[in-house]
Amino acid sequence: MNKKIIAGVTAIVLVAVALLFFNERIDAGHEGLRVKMYGSEKGVQDVSLVTGRVWYNPLTEMVFEVPTYVxxxxxxxxxxxxxxxxxxxxxxxxxxxxxxxxxxxxxxxxxxxxxxxxxxxxxxxxxxxxxxxxxxxxxxxxxxxxxxxxxxxxxxxxxxxxxxxxxxxxxxxxxxxPETITQAINAKNTAIQRAQQAENELKVVEANAKKLIVQAEAESKANELKKQSLTNLLIQQQFIEKWDGKTPLYGQSPAFFKSVDK
CATH class of the missing domain: 3.30.479.30 (Band 7 domain)
Known part of the structure; x- marks a missing residue:
């Protein structure tokens, strides 16, 4: 009889010791979910929302770690x-x-x-x-x-x-x-890019044309001013300034100035 009692006590002690090893550590960033697998509220009866170590009965319970991080x-x-x-x-x-x-x-x-x-x-x-x-x-x-x-x-x-x-x-x-929409968008973007390129090229052509016009107008005005400034008196004055002292010969007799027909 004593042997049976001792064996029974020993079994209880062994089960109790074994149960001590059934625990789950709930890491930071997690919730511990202890689930009752038997009873009127089978599924979820007791919930431990803690970090640390959770003890449970493996015969009737399960423990889940639920991540609470993103x-x-x-x-x-x-x-x-x-x-x-x-x-x-x-x-x-x-x-x-x-x-x-x-x-x-x-x-x-x-x-x-x-x-x-x-x-x-x-x-x-x-x-x-x-x-x-x-x-x-x-x-x-x-x-x-x-x-x-x-x-x-x-x-x-x-x-x-x-x-x-x-x-x-x-x-x-x-x-x-959809593929058709993508193709239409690409075609539209290509058309816009080409139009922009053509517009830019036209602006360059217009700018170059304006530059040539300005240069031509400047040269024309410079020539007109030169023409207006070349009077007979101015020509004679320039001749005197450059004269070397010798009388030039125009025709059959020497003369300082050659007649210029108007």
Whole structure:
């Protein structure tokens, strides 16, 4: 009898000692989520939102570490239709974090680890946000009012994630236009660039022409002034200033000046 008692006590002690080794250290930047696996409130009954070491009963409980820091999720690209039927490609990247104290709420709703919720569960909801917003705009209005469109997407995404227990830090839509639209935009940009180049070349030609005109007018005026200044008296004066003292011979007899017919 004593042996049975001793064996029973020993077993209890061994189980108690074993249970002491079942603990989980909750690192900084995480919330500790202790889950009751049995009982009337199976799923989440007790939650430890602490850093440090959490003790638990492995027979009836599980402990999860839930990251509360910002995580960036680069989702796979998907297509969505605008109001007029054009097909756009969206390649979204979202940076978000769990709101403090909301990990238990998220676990109760989805019964999945947080990383699985972020990678898979939220995808369809994120697609729905884009579909709703795209259906409000035609292709032209999306292009011409891109900032307004993006602002609408972001507001809806913030509201959706907030309701799910997350905080959106940053959103990049990565929108790609339909190929026909891209070609049209490229053609338009090419035409604008060529028109600008032609305009610049015309300005250069006009500038060179004006320069030639100014030079020609300046030369014409200079020649006119020279012509007006060359009077008979001025010519005679210049002759006297340069005369070497010898009487030049014009015709059959010497003379100082040669008659100039007007």
């Amino acid at each position: 995580q960036t999720m680069n989702y796979e690209a998907f297509t969505v239709n605008a109001k007029d039927g054009s097909v756009f490609t969206v390649d979204p990247t979202l940076s978000m974090k769990i709101k403090d104290g909301e990990s238990a709420k998220i676990f109760k709703k989805y019964r999945k680890p947080i990383d699985e919720v972020l990678k898979n569960t939220l995808v369809n909801h994120i697609k729905d946000v884009y579909r709703i917003e795209f259906n409000k705009y035609t292709t032209d209005s999306i292009i011409s009012r891109r900032e307004m469109f993006e602002d609408g997407v972001q507001k809806k995404m913030i509201a959706f994630l907030n309701n799910e227990g997350f905080i959106l830090e940053q959103l990049t839509s990565g929108i790609q236009y």
